Amino acid sequence: MTELTHTDFLDDPSIGELELEDRASLRRVAGLSTELADITEVEYRQLRLERVVLVGVWTEGTAAQSEASLAELARLAETAGSEVLEGLVQRRDKPDPATYIGSGKVRELFDIVVSTGADTVICDGELSPGQLRNLEQRLKVKVIDRTALILDIFAQHARSKEGKAQVELAQLQYLIPRLRGWGESLSRQAGGRAGGANGGVGLRGPGETKLETDRRRINKRVAKLRREIASMDAIRETKRGRRVANEVPSVAIVGYTNAGKSSLLNAITGAGVLVENALFATLDPTTRRSATPDGRTYTLTDTVGFVRHLPHQLVDAFRSTLDEAADADLLLHVVDGSDPAPEEQVNAVHEVLAEINQRRSGPLPPELIVINKADAADELSLVRLRHLLPDAVVVSARTGSGVSELVEAIAERLPRPEVTVEALVPYTRGELVARVHTDGEVLAEEHLPEGTRLCARVRPDLASALETYVVNGSPA
Template sequence: MTEPRSTATDDILARRASALADDDGFFDDADRFDGDQLDREERTALRRVSGLSTELEDITEVEYRQLRLERVVLAAVWSEGTAQDAENSMRELAALAETAGSEVLAGVLQRRQRPDPGTYLGSGKAVELRDIVIAEGADTVVCDTELAPSQRRALEDVVKVKVIDRTALILDIFAQHAKSKEGKAQVELAQLQYLLPRLRGWGESMSRQAGGQAAGGQGMGSRGPGETKIELDRRRINSRIAKLRRELSSMKTHRDTRRGARDAHGVPAVVIAGYTNAGKSTLLNRLTHAGVLVDNQLFATLDTTVRRAETPEGRDFTLADTVGFVRALPHQLVEAFRSTLEEVADADLLLHVVDGSHPDPEGQISAVRAVLADVDATDVKEVVVINKADLADPEVVDRLLRHERHSIAVSARTGLGVDALRDLISVELPQPDIEVDVVLPYDRGDLVSRIYEEADILGEDHLAEGTRVRAKVMGDLAAELAPFAAKTA
């Protein structure tokens, strides 16, 4: 006989993933500026059919199991913070599980000083969780933290269904959404790094050995213990990790080359970063008509998208959309996506997008800044963009505007405040500050064009020997113009 779930837990589950469910016509006008939404159609092309599970009753019969989410029960330990923090974390876990394609049936929230080192919840609560799993007909338990391998095994032994943790869940979502070659390699690297210390064998695989020729009776010089199967798997995983790192290093070189070409032409770089589902891709589409995927789900964007944009006065700059962050983002993902996140560290301006309608926007800001610190991007000039201002509580928006010194409230969906954001970007971007007076031959129209694109023109005259231009330019362009300096009388 199980105890009835608390009112708080029922309330959490009744509102689970509310940010995903309550669209409020979010996409009614998306196609006006989002372009072709083929990715969303592809992601929703498959539907889960209930009642077809072939999962074995005894999980220990399966030596290596592929992560498969269907009907899940959530489990979390509340050891610090307020009850509201615990509820927000549980709701986010439910949203993650639904994004991965599962159906959330129930949840348990255990109040204790620290997670149990054995079964995470404690032996008594683990038995109660088993009863809930049986009553709900669940086939998976998702825990709201990263479990130690021993904790996962001990909890599985009690509940008799598959147990995964928050890290495995996020990795599964990333694996579903990765599209580019680099994105897929980054996700695979993170998955292998997560799997390596968690390799598990059952039955004979723990002692099965490949003794080489000795196993076939090949005689002297070939005898030996060989490798157990789990050791062989570990070696193969390490080899694959090394190969993926070499591939990603090569891809980083190509991206650095492209970034270097933009820098050589003096094009300022603006990067959009922020919590997952804060509206970063919608803002990119609103500013540049990029046509990237916009979907009301977590981690819809994994691959960095770079587009060219213009300030109101016509200055070019690049605008990049990056992968979203989340509370307790797995360190394997931060490491695997480090080369991509370096786009933020090298930017001239960071647009830190925050969901103003979220129950805990300050928590989102803290989580994002923690990840930015991991990739050494804390010195980049930052503007906090409070998005979804049309849905947010005005008092919350005012509180954020007062607390964050460089901030602005917008609605990427409706366009509210976007023009003011463009003006703010123009002000915050590096300004040309080196005054030059040059005479450019008429066959150097390329330099004249660059001056018009990148500089502030102070004056222009057409002389017999060429075009005389006085302007304020950036340092790299000033160096190229130095040989053409006008001679003073």
């Protein structure tokens, strides 16, 4: 198989290119902030990230790992459309239960926020509702955590109806425990017999506060979203069931965000899906058909990227999408060879896969590790990765280097048809010969006056269809 290059399948504008152009046509403009004066209202509107200060708590691991985590948080913030002004790390045994970094460091952080003119503080971890409230009261600016930041990026990048519903469900699940009231002026409770002097006409009865009203409406919306996603799951299951019925092997591309999964899908199949040097550029799974060098057909699915500490709300909301990986015949685990710490990426992906597999019975599919971006990695790093991952295939999706070797490795690991038949098929049954070429593995083929003589490995259902024309005994 000849190696593919980027230009082989992008001579004309593809869907991915058009989507990338559309995404780049509208960006947030710095300095046009419309922040609310009351910081307690931030949970009731969409996030607007502009000028941010990053804060992390280093509880375990090395200083380099802590700095790498904060650097990843900076890339996440920039992907969301913000400008990173400063990054701070606090060394502690565990995060402070009240303020995440401790009251003394909060005062220092307040001075930094004032001096830099930041309007948002992003914490490298998931904050409890109490920590969030305390930090906003003391810092006087909006405070969000890593989970809210990732949810905001997902909300920006979701395109399909299913993707938007999944992201909204995850956002609402995150929001419910963090709802806050707007004071007694919006209370609809009087208590007792209308609360005496505080009561009056229209205030009798149990009533409910604005906070309770919001929580009830959100719970109703969550229930509706779950029903919608369940109906979409049924459609996905139907398509997946059709592929299983046809015995078409499936390969799922998994890996850390921005490892080059979509680029690899394009390099193998020429799919033309969106490719962007940004975190979580792909949310909606894309399935394309491909073939092995010996002619066997299989499907290749590009899935959402993983990240360290991927929010549990997203894992739950994207359950049906992530199940595409768990139900595959082979996992193509893509690793960014140019990343400073690719081993941590591998571990993070394995953690998410283990979390997905907890809901299932049975082992995960076999895994083939692919070290991508070989053109951007230095030779010393590639040698070290080859030593750590001896069975991995090294490729560059951008240049096409190693793609043909990867296709051959996929073919070796895909399940093969288990029945070997030798048949003489008359020329009037050419559709059977076509099915053998499409769904089976042809070992030998000869054209005789009586018809086409085939020796092939096929599935049991196809072996039954060929039974009338079998020669030299029954199928093996």
